[in-house]
Amino acid sequence: xxxxxxxxxxxxxxxxxxxxxxxxxxxxxxxxxxxxxxxxxxxxxxxxxxxxxxxxxxxxxxxxxxxxxxxxxxxxxxxxxxxxxxxxxxxxxxxxxxxxxxxxxxxxxxxxxxxxxxxxxxxxxxxxxxxxxxxxxxxxxxxxxxxxxxxxxxxxxxxxxxxxxxxxxxxxxxxxxxxxxxxxxxxxxxxxxxxxxxxxxxxxxxxxxxxxxxxxxxxxxxxxxxxxxxxxxxxxxxxxxxxxxxxxxxxxxxxxx
Numbered sequence: 435x436x437x438x439x440x441x442x443x444x445x446x447x448x449x450x451x452x453x454x455x456x457x458x459x460x461x462x463x464x465x466x467x468x469x470x471x472x473x474x475x476x477x478x479x480x481x482x483x484x485x486x487x488x489x490x491x492x493x494x495x496x497x498x499x500x501x502x503x504x505x506x507x508x509x510x511x512x513x514x515x516x517x518x519x520x521x522x523x524x525x526x527x528x529x530x531x532x533x534x535x536x537x538x539x540x541x542x543x544x545x546x547x548x549x550x551x552x553x554x555x556x557x558x559x560x561x562x563x564x565x566x567x568x569x570x571x572x573x574x575x576x577x578x579x580x581x582x583x584x585x586x587x588x589x590x591x592x593x594x595x596x597x598x599x600x601x602x603x604x605x606x607x608x609x610x611x612x613x614x615x616x617x618x619x620x621x622x623x624x625x626x627x628x629x630x631x632x633x634x635x636x637x638x639x640x641x642x643x644x645x646x647x648x649x650x651x652x653x654x655x656x657x658x659x660x661x662x663x664x665x666x667x668x669x670x671x672x673x674x675x676x677x678x679x680x681x682x683x684x685x686x687x688x689x690x691x
Contacts, residue, residue, distance in 0.1 A: 463578045463629050463685050464549070468493045470576060470687055471545060481543045481568065483533050483561075484551030488514025488526075494547070495523035502543075504529045504536070534560040541570045549578040550683070553596070553606045562619045566690055575621060575688040580631065580681055582606045583666065591663050592681065598652045600642050609684050621688040629683045632668075635676045 471480075471494065478499060482491045485503035487510070495501050495518065503518070503526055505511050511528045518526050531537045533548070534557050546565050555561050565575055580596075582589040582605075589608060596603040607615075613623050635656075639649045656669060656676045663669070668680040 461629070463627075463683055464489060464493060466627060466685055467547065467549065467576050467578060468497075471547075471574070472497055474545075474574060478544050479542070480545040480547065481536075481538070483536070483546060483548040483565070484554070485514055485528075486510055486549075486551060488518045490547050490549050491526050492518045492521055492523060495521075495526055498545075499525060501526040502529055502538075503527070504531045504533070506530065506532055534564060536564045536568050538568045540567055541573075542568045543573065544570050545574045545576075547576045547578075549576075550580065552577065552579045554602050554604055556604055558605075558607065559615055559619065562615055562621075566620050569690045571690060573690045575690065577612070577616075577686045577688065578683060579612075580606045581612070581628075581684045582608050583682075584608050584610060585666075588663065588666055591659065592667070595652065595656060598648065598655060599639060599644055612684065612686060616686065616688055620691050622691055623686055623688050625687040627685045629685070631681045631683050632678055633681060634678050 467490065477497075479502065480494055480498045480500075481502045481504060482488075482494070483504050485491050485505045488503055491501045491503040491514065501523075503511070503514055505514070505528075508530055511530060515526075515528050529537065533551070533555055546569055548561075548565070552558055552561065569575060582592050593603075593606055596606060609626065609628070613626070616623055635653070639652070644652070653674075653676050656679065657671065657674060659667070659669060668678075670677045670679070
């Protein structure tokens with residue numbers, strides 16, 4: 435099955451879970467994203483790529499004349515629409531589309547956002563090029579995503595765990611990989627912030643309705659981690675069961691050159 439077909443299947447089946455997920459609905463990264471945009475008084479229209487449960491689009495609706503919430507998965511758009519309209523926002527349009535082939539003309543937006551989604555994109559460099567294309571000159575792009583450690587062994591461990599949990603996961607990139615890619619394609623990265631993310635193992639697995647056998651295999655994989663990995667990811671266990679571990683997310687503030 436191709437990556438985008440996996441995304442459609444995975445998120446279509448679990449769309450409602452992402453609207454109510456605490457890690458998506460709340461968080462310092464979401465608050466900071468909104469503060470950065472509010473401080474720049476952008477107005478006009480904003481595009482939220484891979485809107486998921488619609489939390490970014492919902493938070494930005496009071497700041498813009500129009501918000502475009504784009505997602506590949508129709509079921510996610512339906513849940514996001516219900517959530518956002520229940521909050522009284524009538525200025526959000528919902529568009530089904532591909533992050534790597536955005537259905538908008540050049541220079542359509544002054545602001546583009548993408549939060550906790552790019553690790554599902556098969557070709558993130560093409561996604562970056564598309565964001566650059568639809569942004570106006572000096573436009574603002576804010577990217578938030580889970581990131582892999584800079585140490586190769588730790589990167590491999592984390593990405594294998596994510597892939598075992600969610601088959602639509604492609605890759606969580608390193609911070610340095612993101613910065614290099616963005617600047618090579620035509621952005622200036624102005625600021626970076628990082629956030630600790632504690633994953634409660636049972637909740638993390640139930641988010642995507644992971645079958646019991648696969649959950650047990652993932653538990654065994656994490657329980658078999660070396661002491662260095664256990665310390666780095668703060669893996670907590672009770673008996674032979676993983677209880678939680680800690681990852682990291684990153685927020686990059688970028689300007690189109």
